[in-house]
Amino acid sequence: MDSGLKSDQAEYEELFEIEGEASAGGGLIEDPWPAWTAALAKGAVLEGSLAECMGLPPEMNGGGLYDPARTYYSVFSFAAVSEVFTRKDDFWSDVYNDMGTSQEFGETILSLDGISHRRYRDVLQPFFQPPVAETWWREKVIDPMVTELVESIREDESIDINTRFFARLPLHTMTGGFGLSHQEGLELRRHMQAGLKAKTMEDRLTSREQTSNVLKGAILEKRENPSDDLISHLAHAEITDDDGTERKLTHEEITNHCRLIVFAGGETTWRQMGNALFALLNHPEQLAEVIADRSLLAQAVLESVRWNPDPTFPRKVKRDTVLAGVELPEGAHLHLCLAAANHDPSRWDNPEVFDIHRPFKRSVAFAAGAHSCLGQHVARQEIIAALSALFDNFPNIRWDSSKPTAKITGSIVQRGPGPLHVLLH
Ligand code: HEM
Known part of the structure; x- marks a missing residue:
């Protein structure tokens, strides 16, 4: 039977395509790193949107991150980005309401602050703690799917592993964790992508409705x-609730959080x-070490998310304040450049170098503070399980040099590898 996990290649190629999405939004950029490094050298906090600080036109602030009517500042150093994430009386996530994200996903922990945030986060958190990621998620959801995906490519010589394997595991890990079928998972992704590409709020709301319909039966x-x-x-x-009443989550509260989790968990982990395989295949000595000693994989994954994180997240200034000596007015939006922060030379030596042996220091790839990534431990288990299984089954895995060279691509907000053509045997 077609479970939707192994087939539908054309659909996965369409639904997981970074370069096309960035080009459609006018935000495709070959190499943003020199501009990020130059901006950080200029200051920890600069006035202007991220694109402006990089010398790019404003439309390159993709993903709803720019409205000409607003005031923007961009934050580049590790210390200043960390402060924004943790000074919760000065900076808040209400920014996602201004950007229309909450209209798309509904009200969720992503856009809430303070006690309202804590209330939902406390309900979700127990399912995403490290011991649960290492046992329940691995045994019930991740490992069986990894086995199935490995079997689906076993006889192949050359494949684009990014769509044949990597696109599939994170999406279906999340929807499998919900108890949905692979086909329902694909359907959710399809509607969510339509919403992200929609030009009008009406179309976005239609897509939101369609995702609700997929989830409705399961919740009931x-x-x-x-x-x-x-x-x-x-x-x-x-x-x-605020008045002390205890109650069950409403249908809408569950739907909104499921929608957020499918998006946040499917997209970034993919x-x-x-990115982790890209980094290792481009550093063959480190790849050989990891293949020989699988206990190095956990630090290789943390180093790859430091080295090449999802580059940009927003915040809003809650009240007039000062950050790294720069006065910030209430209501201004901040573009936090996690990429620059993770390459801050005052924290890491030779930060541009991928080095699995560098002494570990926490990066901001998974944010920090109250809103730090809910799914980070599950994401790490997924990446470790996938790469470990690939190295067990295909220890000669290497680039297919007859195919286009793999590269990290996208916008200044979302970046990741395009096709990853590898030889398996
Ligand atoms: C390597 C993969 C991942 C990366 C790099 C990543 C990164 C991040 C970052 C930077 C944030 C902070 C966003 C903000 O506050 O503006 C975040 C939040 C979040 N992430 Fe992840 N994430 C990953 C995987 C996942 C997975 C697998 C899930 C599944 C549950 C997930 C769910 C969430 C949720 C629900 C939030 C909002 C948390 C809150 O506001 O309290 N993420 N993630």
């Missing part, structure tokens, strides 16, 4: 007949899985 079913999955957990969890 799991309210009646709970089983061992995330939707069942959410359908029966209790939260406490890019970072490709």
Whole structure:
């Protein structure tokens, strides 16, 4: 039977395509690193949007990150970016309401602050703690899928591993964790991509409705007949309102958070899985070490997300304040350049070098503070499981030099590898 995990290659190519998405938004850029390095050398915090600070036209601030009516500052140093993430009385995530993200996903932990944020985060967090990532997610969801995906490529000589394997695992890990089928997972992704590409709010709301419809049956079913999955957990969890009333999450609250998790968990992990293999294949000595000693993989994954993170996230200034000596007015939007922060030479020696042996220091690839990435431990387990299985089964994995050279591509907001053509045997 076609489960949707192994087939539908053309659809995966269409639904997971970084360069086309960035070009359509006018934001494709070959190499943003020199401009990020130059901006950081100029100052920890600069006035202007990220594109402006990089000397690019404003339309290159993709992903709803720019509105000419607003005031922008961009933040580049590791210390200043970390402060923004952790000074919760001065900076807030309400920025996602201004950008229209909450209209697309509904109200979620991403855009809430303070006690309202904590209320939902406390319900979700237990499912994403390290021991649960290492056992429940690995055993129930990730490892069986990795095995299936390895079998699906075993006889191939040359493949684009990014769409044949990496695009599939994170999406279906999330939807599998919800208790949905692979086909339902693909359907969710399809509607969400349509929403992201939509030009009008009406079309965005239609896509939001369609994702709700995919989730609706599952939520109703799991309210009646709970089983061992995330939707069942959410359908029966209790939260406490401001007035002390205890109640179950509403249908809409569950739907909104599932939508966010599919997007946040499917998208970034896919890019970072490709990024980790890209980094290792381009550093054959380190690849050989990891293949010989799999205990190095965990640090290789943390180094690859430091080296090439999802580059940009937003925040809003909650009240007049000062950051790294720069006065910031209430209401200004901040573009946090995680890429520049993760290459801050005051924290890392030779930060542009991918080195799995560098002494570990936490980066901001998974943010920090109250909004630090909910799924980071699951994401790391997915990447470790996928790469470990590839190295076990295809220890000669290497670039296919007869195909176009792999590269990291995209915009200044979202970057990741395009096709990753590898020889398996
Ligand atoms: C390597 C993969 C990943 C990276 C690099 C990453 C990165 C991030 C970053 C930087 C943030 C902060 C966003 C902000 O506050 O503006 C974030 C938040 C979040 N991430 Fe991830 N993420 C990854 C995988 C995942 C996965 C697998 C999930 C699945 C649950 C997930 C769910 C979330 C959620 C729900 C938030 C919002 C948390 C909150 O606001 O309290 N992420 N992630």
